[in-house]
Amino acid sequence: MSRIKPYLYSLVSSQGLLKLQRAVAEWRRKQADKPHLVSVYLRINDPHSYLLLQVLPILAERYNIDFDFRTVLRLQEDMYPAPQLWEQHAFADSAFLANQHGLTFPKTPPTTTPALAKYATAQLLHAELQGDYLEQATEIFKHYWHDQEDALNTCIDPRIQRNMECYQHHLLANETRLHNNGHYLSAMLHYGEKPGGEWYWGLSRLAYLEQRLTALGAVKNVTTPSPSTELNTKPNAASNTGNNGESTPISDKIPIILYWSARSPYSYLGLVRAKALAARYDIPLIVKPVLPMVMRRMQVPRQKGLYIFKDTKREAEKYGIPFGFAADPLGAAVERCYALVDYASEQHCANLFLEIFTRSVWSEGIDAATDTGLKKIVEAAGLDWSHAKTLLNNNDWRHWAQENLLDMYDKGLWGVPSFHYRQLSVFGQDRLDRVECALREVYIAEQI
Template sequence: MREHRLEVFIDLQDPYSYLLLQALVEFRPHYFSHLKLAFHFYPVNCQDSEAFPELALWKANAFDDASYFVERYGFDFPANKPMRSDGELRCAQAALFKAENSLTACLAVFRHFWHEGAELDSGSLNCDSLLDERLDTNNHYLNRRGHYMGGMLYYAGEWYWGVDRLVHLERRLIKLKGLNLQTLFDKSDLAFKGFKERKTKVCEHLPPLTLYFSIRSPYSHLGLEQAVRMSEHYGVKLVVKPVLPMVMRGLSVSSKKKLYIFHDTKREALKRGIRYGFVADPLGKGVEHCYALFDYACRQGREVEYLLAYSRAVNTQGINSKSLSGLKKIVQMAGLDWQDAQTELSSEDWRDWAKRNLEELYELGLWGVPSFSYKTCQVWGQDRLFRIEDEILEDIKRVEQT
């Protein structure tokens, strides 16, 4: 039987790495009798500023987000974020290298670090320079492979992040071997549950769903498509608040990150039945066109239809939104009048509200798009809308019981 090599890059301080190891404990026996799986573990400690433009906010969100996944899958996870000294961290990192390619041993180190914190047996890696050398070697290997963060699994040319991308690997393996198996890690899809009765009355009591959106973000495209579906299904009003893309705010995005996002968006789109892939990057003039006409679309009561048309145009139809001919097509696709719309192109008012929207996003403790806010629930990522759906379903249940 041919060996299937799975490379797992784990960061001791990363909650997604911790959950991924726990998921692999269940994953391995499910597929092991059909496939010879060989896990190779690489401890890393990557924190590239291009990959994590707001590292403190990312870490805070990651802990909260991981806590929610614990409820879905029944993983172990501390109630409060552990506070560890540098000595405890380095000792545990050294213990990870001692664990070598044992999933059980690696998970034991993570559990000890996240739940207990006492020093572990670090074996021969007591020397700081030797530990740094080993970590740097793995960081460089991760970089050469084409990625930039921990909590990642690499198999035969494709990357899988954390627990919520494992389902893509499962489907790939099932198709590869023609296996009659059910996937294990598919609990983050939207349910779109129906109403029992009194739908109109229920909808009147539901607060709005707010989407923070960038026209250049591939994940925002997926987020908008799903938010529109959710809005229509549950009768929740959708409010979209556009912000400037990262690059137009002076932040850089590495080529590795852009490439990963493109490929990940394609498979996430396929999974969710959303078109994506024929892209015409609107960076610069295309973004300015989009936002300059947003107020006009709002006055016509068609702001969501307008952004959806624009997003589909630049993400699925390859329409050049930087040209007036391309922009005209998009405006007409949204059911708007081009003669009226083009008189708004010189407006610069959008720069003020785009800035306010970004400031509001930061006030929520978030920084990236797409992000969603519903009552007191704020989440980052198109793949986290299921958390919002849970809140909506709770509200529907409460209203129906009154």
């Protein structure tokens, strides 16, 4: 079965299957004479929802689409291992994105009460069936996020406020629909019926939705700018390549620290991208491996893992990183990898070894739980397999892996990949743009 799995992973993430599923979904849409329908899941206390809401009018003006708004509120506990830290980072990330893209956002989190959030949610649920959801939501979200409690109260019908329990089934239906369709986040866009339904997270994945709508001929107004293109070309926006790929060395050599897991597909992308970023600024990259969540006896529900795998595939293609022909390294393969990190460090090739390991398991289908597979990885990194195989039963790495975990927690982080540079700590390979902005500021300061 282990030999078959890479082919199954490759099939699940293949362009051929994706095109077929999209074609089936489009055929069904036409047969049913339905419009291009984009489901939008918004949460009043989610800053990413507030940013997404601000670009939806432009999206509707450019594309021949209808919106199906679905208000949610409660987070799925098994999907968020550290919900408070998630919310803190979501606010900081959204403030960064708003500044980069010229969107409206507060300087500090709102102080509105949880009860008011529930009232606002009920009002939004009511508006879903009125036809003017976008207009109502724009006002409600604005007042909520800018701490305008009196103005927010004027948007909430007192009859709704007095009958909150009447909206609980409506809320549950929306949250169940989100879950059953394969997701857990808010600020989500969903397009296409099964098997061609796909998820697009907020501003970060909006371009993928636009690409699909454009391919379907759904552009109705070419004079209206593409929202994702506009977002990516705002002045001072952090690029993915940085200064056209030119070297911009920084003299103080303070490193980027990457908290990383051999089992995380996003960590694979994060390592490749962070390595290139560190090289552009001629500073060190220190990788601190931690055990995968499942090996730390935490939960990663299947639907979360499936979304991550598919999302990593399109992100990998975006950055030109091979991915998809995978041999999941969970368990013994991860342990064998970590057992060799100290040896690779002694040979001054730890980062290279970890990059080759993740490329091998996530794009070449190499089973690192076997000696045959791990030998290929070890030798590709320039290490001696005859020595390496004598180290595989060494468990000293378990101490430093857990120390790395505590160090990650101490930085206000909870998952991988996460990055720390100077005073900045960010979660997710998406937020390497924040790290790059911090690097640019240091570089510019050194030139003055």
